[in-house]
Amino acid sequence: MLLNPWALSAVALVAVPAYYLGHRSSRFASSTQDFLVARRTVRSRRNAAAISGEFISAASFLGVAGIVLKDGADGLWYPVGFTAGYLALMMFVAAPMRRSGAYTLPDFLEARLGSVVLRRFATTFMVFIGILYLVPQLQGAGLAVSSVLPVPIWVGEVALTVLVVINVVGGGMRSITVVQAFQYWVKLFAIAVPAFVLSAVFLSGGQPGPAGPLGSPASPMFARETTVVVPSNLDLKVAALTPVWVQGPGQQARHLEAWPSGMTAHIARGTRLTFPAGTATPVVSDAQAANSDWLRPGSGGLTDMLRTYSLIVALFFGAMGLPHVLVRYYTNPDGKAARRTTLHVLLLLSLFYLFPEVLGAMSRMYLPQLLVDGRTDAAALWLPSAVMPGVGGQVLGAVVMAGAFAAFISTGSGLLVGVAGLVSTDVFKGRVSHFRVAAGIVAVVGFAVALTLRPIDLSTSVGFAFALAASTFSPLLVLGVWWRGLTWPGALAGMIIGGCLVLAALAVNVVHSHLGGPTYWYSVQPALVTVPVAFLVTILVSLATKAGRPADVNSIMLRLHAPDPLGFMRDRMVNRFGRAAARVAGRGRHRK
Amino acid sequence: MSAEDHHLHGDGIREPDQMLGHGSHVPAPVESIPPAPPSEPEPPPAKPPKRHRVVLADPRSRSRPTLRARVELEEQTSWGEALIKDLVKRQARTAFLLGLLVLLLLGSLPLAFYLSPDFAATRVIGVPLAWLLLGVLPFPLLLVVGLTYNQLAEDHEHDFVEMIDN
Numbered sequence: 001m002l003l004n005p006w007a008l009s010a011v012a013l014v015a016v017p018a019y020y021l022g023h024r025s026s027r028f029a030s031s032t033q034d035f036l037v038a039r040r041t042v043r044s045r046r047n048a049a050a051i052s053g054e055f056i057s058a059a060s061f062l063g064v065a066g067i068v069l070k071d072g073a074d075g076l077w078y079p080v081g082f083t084a085g086y087l088a089l090m091m092f093v094a095a096p097m098r099r100s101g102a103y104t105l106p107d108f109l110e111a112r113l114g115s116v117v118l119r120r121f122a123t124t125f126m127v128f129i130g131i132l133y134l135v136p137q138l139q140g141a142g143l144a145v146s147s148v149l150p151v152p153i154w155v156g157e158v159a160l161t162v163l164v165v166i167n168v169v170g171g172g173m174r175s176i177t178v179v180q181a182f183q184y185w186v187k188l189f190a191i192a193v194p195a196f197v198l199s200a201v202f203l204s205g206g207q208p209g210p211a212g213p214l215g216s217p218a219s220p221m222f223a224r225e226t227t228v229v230v231p232s233n234l235d236l237k238v239a240a241l242t243p244v245w246v247q248g249p250g251q252q253a254r255h256l257e258a259w260p261s262g263m264t265a266h267i268a269r270g271t272r273l274t275f276p277a278g279t280a281t282p283v284v285s286d287a288q289a290a291n292s293d294w295l296r297p298g299s300g301g302l303t304d305m306l307r308t309y310s311l312i313v314a315l316f317f318g319a320m321g322l323p324h325v326l327v328r329y330y331t332n333p334d335g336k337a338a339r340r341t342t343l344h345v346l347l348l349l350s351l352f353y354l355f356p357e358v359l360g361a362m363s364r365m366y367l368p369q370l371l372v373d374g375r376t377d378a379a380a381l382w383l384p385s386a387v388m389p390g391v392g393g394q395v396l397g398a399v400v401m402a403g404a405f406a407a408f409i410s411t412g413s414g415l416l417v418g419v420a421g422l423v424s425t426d427v428f429k430g431r432v433s434h435f436r437v438a439a440g441i442v443a444v445v446g447f448a449v450a451l452t453l454r455p456i457d458l459s460t461s462v463g464f465a466f467a468l469a470a471s472t473f474s475p476l477l478v479l480g481v482w483w484r485g486l487t488w489p490g491a492l493a494g495m496i497i498g499g500c501l502v503l504a505a506l507a508v509n510v511v512h513s514h515l516g517g518p519t520y521w522y523s524v525q526p527a528l529v530t531v532p533v534a535f536l537v538t539i540l541v542s543l544a545t546k547a548g549r550p551a552d553v554n555s556i557m558l559r560l561h562a563p564d565p566l567g568f569m570r571d572r573m574v575n576r577f578g579r580a581a582a583r584v585a586g587r588g589r590h591r592k
Numbered sequence: 593m594s595a596e597d598h599h600l601h602g603d604g605i606r607e608p609d610q611m612l613g614h615g616s617h618v619p620a621p622v623e624s625i626p627p628a629p630p631s632e633p634e635p636p637p638a639k640p641p642k643r644h645r646v647v648l649a650d651p652r653s654r655s656r657p658t659l660r661a662r663v664e665l666e667e668q669t670s671w672g673e674a675l676i677k678d679l680v681k682r683q684a685r686t687a688f689l690l691g692l693l694v695l696l697l698l699g700s701l702p703l704a705f706y707l708s709p710d711f712a713a714t715r716v717i718g719v720p721l722a723w724l725l726l727g728v729l730p731f732p733l734l735l736v737v738g739l740t741y742n743q744l745a746e747d748h749e750h751d752f753v754e755m756i757d758n
Binding site for chain 2: 299346350558
């Protein structure tokens with residue numbers, strides 16, 4: 001599927017209304033409060049759609065299909081984990097956080113514990129988390145664009161950076177709420193319609209896909225002669241005797257090689273591999289080779305099980321610590337509405353995730369070449385044309401592409417608003433122009449990191465961002481809301497130790513990916529170790545430093561937990577920035 | 593959504609509910625106290641000063657317990673503190689127990705799959721059981737738990753306000 005004109009027009013069809021909506025509301029977004037909190041006038045159901053829309057990122061949209069294609073049943077934990085993380089948010093954090101009146105997580109920590117040092121560290125870690133989550137969005141955009149146009153990856157990354165910056169700088173949060181709500185439905189439509197249509201086509205065909213049935217003990221095979229150009233240095237696991245024409249990166253002619261079963265082939269970047277029809281697919285080293293292994297969860301033994309548990313911990317505890325999630329809660333009027341909104345979000349997310357799972361499973365039968373070049377995240381984009389060659393497949397592929405871009409833009413914008421808001425209120429002094437400058441800086445830094453880091457699976461890198469959020473913020477949030485004994489030295493110690501452990505694991509991972517060598521499960525997903533450690537450290541240090549308890553802890557707990565009708569909520573943004581000019585004439589109706 | 597809207601003000605602060613404590617009672621009438629006379633030598637009174645009857649609070653007033661309760665909460669008397677501690681403990685128990693339930697249910701799956709590969713491979717309506725348990729069933733489970741938690745939390749809060757109100 002090269003140069004699909006439908007795809008480009010579909011992207012435009014999605015982007016234009018989004019920008020129009022954004023622009024219309026941005027004309028009214030000129031005070032700081034407008035920018036940052038959409039002036040608390042957003043209705044609960046639309047807020048839920050906006051939260052879901054923003055949460056469904058590249059990882060949810062493309063990454064789930066990709067990880068299911070690569071890992072099989074083990075990849076199904078990602079959607080479950082994403083949704084369970086929202087449940088954890090609702091039960092442990094949502095209502096008390098809203099009642100605290102704090103705008104951002106560092107703000108909440110300062111309100112709860114009274115320490116400015118803690119707030120600074122929290123801001124720093126939050127910026128890390130935001131950038132770590134932004135990078136997969138950029139890389140996903142690069143991948144998507146280079147699937148449609150014959151351009152290198154950085155073109156897509158540049159395009160997304162520019163689009164997101166324009167979107168955010170134009171209107172901040174206010175413009176984004178309406179846009180995000182619209183984009184949830186776009187994404188749902190863009191994933192559900194192709195899933196339905198392709199399933200119908202597949203089921204009516206009555207036969208397993210060309211690459212072989214899903215339950216067979218063999219790996220998928222190429223139905224036709226297939227040429228794959230390897231985009232980066234890879235190791236391929238060879239499952240069966242494989243004849244292949246190899247043309248090296250600089251060479252003119254190709255030569256025939258026969259790879260014996262069990263061999264690991266090291267392929268240099270730019271090599272062209274041509275597989276005759278009927279050959280078994282060698283797969284990248286971290287994928288499942290045999291279909292029967294792919295079908296079964298945990299076929300990698302103990303390490304697989306530990307990695308799965310680690311992933312569950314990261315996703316369950318990490319959602320509450322993400323910058324673009326909690327910020328949107330401040331658009332709710334009170335604690336009860338915050339809980340209700342989260343319930344709606346659970347429903348909307350549950351509706352969504354079945355479809356990329358189906359697409360991923362089907363890709364195993366139709367797109368074996370993605371297992372060779374490692375770009376499994378492009379599965380959802382390529383599948384329609386592979387199942388339905390011709391115009392129908394192209395149109396469906398364009399629909400998926402539009403949804404993917406909706407995901408990139410919406411999550412990217414949400415992240416940028418969250419992180420730029422933090423930077424501008426905590427590092428600069430919080431005027432509107434500072435917000436725009438901060439947004440620009442964060443976008444450029446994110447783009448630079450995306451360029452330098454080697455692309456890994458979208459799901460894996462997002463899992464890392466969750467692990468960092470879970471190890472730094474979740475102990476503070478859970479303990480801060482429910483335990484009077486939390487002290488600021490305890491919080492600081494827990495956050496620093498948890499964060500540094502995760503960053504160390506990331507460093508080990510990056511080094512391994514460049515040097516080669518075995519990857520340990522805890523360098524891919526360290527949360528099983530780091531989250532309990534962070535909790536433990538926080539608790540122990542808090543118990544040891546009782547003097548660090550805030551003096552007014554009783555009234556703080558009152559404010560967090562007293563039911564809303566008693567009226568103990570406060571708005572810290574009003575205290576800090578003063579009231580916005582009374583332009584809100586409507587009674588809670590969302591103004592344009 | 594209008595039920596939510598009437599609490600909204602432009603600044604986002606939720607004022608105490610107007611309906612708090614307003615059952616069917618009538619606010620107690622209070623007569624005004626005249627200002628203190630200036631402390632100069634007074635001219636001898638021509639007649640005794642007029643006596644005013646001052647009512648500080650109507651014993652039948654139902655607003656007294658409510659306002660007093662809220663004041664006690666706000667001033668963090670030991671009674672107020674005990675009230676809030678009780679509410680926090682109850683909400684915490686609900687949240688943590690439900691969270692533990694979810695973690696146990698979902699967390700038992702990887703172990704089950706590891707210990708018994710046949711269990712994972714059993715087919716139900718043509719789809720391997722593992723795919724149903726991971727890809728389809730967790731979502732209704734999470735939704736049900738979410739609904740339960742929401743209901744319980746709102747009940748706890750409602751009970752608390754009722755108790756304050758009386």
